[in-house]
Amino acid sequence: MAVVSVSMPDELIDRLDEFATNHEYTGRSEVVREGVRILITEFENDRLERRPLAGVVSVLYDYGTTSVERRLTRLRHEHEDHVASTAHSHVGDHCMELFVIEGELEDISAFVGTVRSIEDVRTVDYTLLPLDAVDRPETS
Ligand SMILES: [Zn+2]
Numbered sequence: 001m002a003v004v005s006v007s008m009p010d011e012l013i014d015r016l017d018e019f020a021t022n023h024e025y026t027g028r029s030e031v032v033r034e035g036v037r038i039l040i041t042e043f044e045n046d047r048l049e050r051r052p053l054a055g056v057v058s059v060l061y062d063y064g065t066t067s068v069e070r071r072l073t074r075l076r077h078e079h080e081d082h083v084a085s086t087a088h089s090h091v092g093d094h095c096m097e098l099f100v101i102e103g104e105l106e107d108i109s110a111f112v113g114t115v116r117s118i119e120d121v122r123t124v125d126y127t128l129l130p131l132d133a134v135d136r137p138e139t140s
Contacts, residue, residue, distance in 0.1 A: 006032070043109035052131040054084075055108050057099040059115055060123045063090065071118050072097055075111070082107050094122065102131070 008016075013028075020031050061068040076083050082103040089096045101108055108128065116124045 043105055043112075045105065048105045048128065048130060050104060052102070053105060053108060053128050054100070054102045054131050055126050055128045057101055057108075057112060057115065057124065057126040059097045059099070059121055060091075060094050061097075061121050063093050063095055065095070065120050068118055068120050069095070072115070075114060075118075079107075079111050082111060 016028055016031055019025070020027055023031075025031050025034075059068075059072065076086055076099070079101075082101050084100040084102055086100070087098045089098070099111075101111060103111075105128075108126070112124060112126055115121065
């Protein structure tokens with residue numbers, strides 16, 4: 001196995017070590033390997049590929065973080081073919097941006113991945129809905 005070096009904030013390293021201990025992992029590397037596997041296979045979903053999808057992507061960041069606001073505005077324009085609407089709200093000490101997005105899985109995957117890579121974003125969540133199943137429920 002190759003050895004890679006990864007930089008991360010001290011607070012995240014503390015949480016990583018605590019997680020490894022609490023869940024009886026052999027160490028940081030095992031947790032990181034598992035996390036990477038989960039992340040890169042997240043959008044490998046045969047059931048949703050090549051189907052029209054709608055989704056809601058929620059982005060939480062600290063109030064007044066203008067670098068995030070600017071980046072999200074730019075992203076909205078870069079993905080204007082897929083972003084149907086946005087809403088901005090204040091929850092606690094945070095800003096929450098909601099994106100209603102439509103497209104295929106790879107479009108939405110690219111959007112979510114880019115949002116996650118923005119520095120100082122706290123959380124990114126999403127839901128997906130296959131539009132072709134709305135009028136005629138899926139049978140299994
Ligand atoms: Zn705000």
